[in-house]
Amino acid sequence: MTKLAIDGGNPVRTAMLPYARQSIDDDDRRVVGEVLKSNWLTTGPKVKEFEEAVARYTGAAECVAVNTGTAALHAAVWAAGIGPGDEVIVPAISFVASANCVLYVGATPVFADISPDTLNLDPEDVKRKLTSRTKGILAVDFAGHPCDHDALRAIADEHGLIIIADAAHSLGATYKGRKVGTLQEITALSFHPVKHVTTGEGGMVLTDDADIAKRVRSFRHHGIDVDLHARHKTNSWEYDIVDLGFNYRLPDINCALGVSQLVKSDRWLERRRSIVATYHEALYGLPMLQLPEQRANGFSAWHLYVVRLNLEAITTSRSQVFAALRAENIGVNVHYIPIPWMTHYANLGYKRGQWPVAEGEYERVISLPIYPSMTDSDVSDVVTAVKKVLGAYSR
Incomplete structure (x- = not known):
């Protein structure tokens, strides 16, 4: 031997x-170089271009880029209206960001067990973990395999819960013929270098709810009610802080890389x-x-x-x-x-x-x-x- x-x-x-x-080629380097020669390094046109590209790829109506996958989860949980006193059911096995994002908003993670075949959240144990304080379910597509989203959806509908799909592992996956990104009310993506598409660091919140998307756009920009481009169109300097937000913006440099990566x-x-x-x-x-x-x-x-x-x-x-x-x-x-x-x-x-x-x-x-x-x-x-x-x- x-x-x-x-x-x-x-x-x-x-x-x-x-x-x-990560896999980086000359096309990736070229598009990043073009941004470095442009007038916009952040909050510019490449951000919208990347968001629209992900929307086309997944079928989601609204996509909002943020600077990490963790920021996407934080923004998603906050935009869902989850806060102190609420409980969110999360899988016991995942990267810690899946639970940390619940703590960030003052809510309580309640850990449920996983299914022995896919190691995804077990819907039967989710039922056992429900209480009068349960506000949502955070469903992680472990290793890239989609959760049993319909079973979780049935639980959520019966109990009036929101589901946030943590699809950091599963961009490009499908469930019953439907693409990841549209399986639940809100989906969070990650663009870390080990993921399917990278922006260096980055994340995105996907939703078909325009109000949720608007809240996330404000949240990623300090809670400001109107962004730079909207103020520019009206020649106004005025803005307001309507919520306590964060600086979670994803720069154009990163978004240009994301656009190039998504093609491949x-x-x-x-x-x-x-x-x-x-x-x-x-x-x-x-x-x-x-x-x-x-x-x-x-x-x-x-x-x-x-x-x-x-x-x-x-x-x-x-x-x-x-x-x-x-x-x-x-x-x-x-x-x-x-x-x-x-x-x-x-x-x-x-x-x-x-x-x-x-x-x-x-x-x-x-x-x-x-x-x-x-x-x-x-x-x-x-x-x-x-x-x-x-x-x-x-x-």
């Missing part, structure tokens, strides 16, 4: 393969699906692994490729498998530590042991590298390393 790199053997790769990374997003999505197909074929049947699932009613955007270790079939821990794969220069990651386990949330009174699926699955998840610019050789290296490491630790 080949000696593992962690034990002094030769690694599969000579350089680390990251779990994700479908091609990149096909590449992600090709990588997934290769992984599925090469790793299927290994008793040490449970591969990610895709429900028949949806097409995942495959932001992450999250496998789960069958711990009873190996002689070691997830931590050791993780370290061994990193030693082979495969940049695996773990998505995610349960949010209620974080120190800040523990200090707020959240106790471990209340989310058996989320807490159990966390102990065995590992994310394999997946991004469009991976070569076939890169993908082959991942497969080789996974088989090498799991073979060494198999029972």
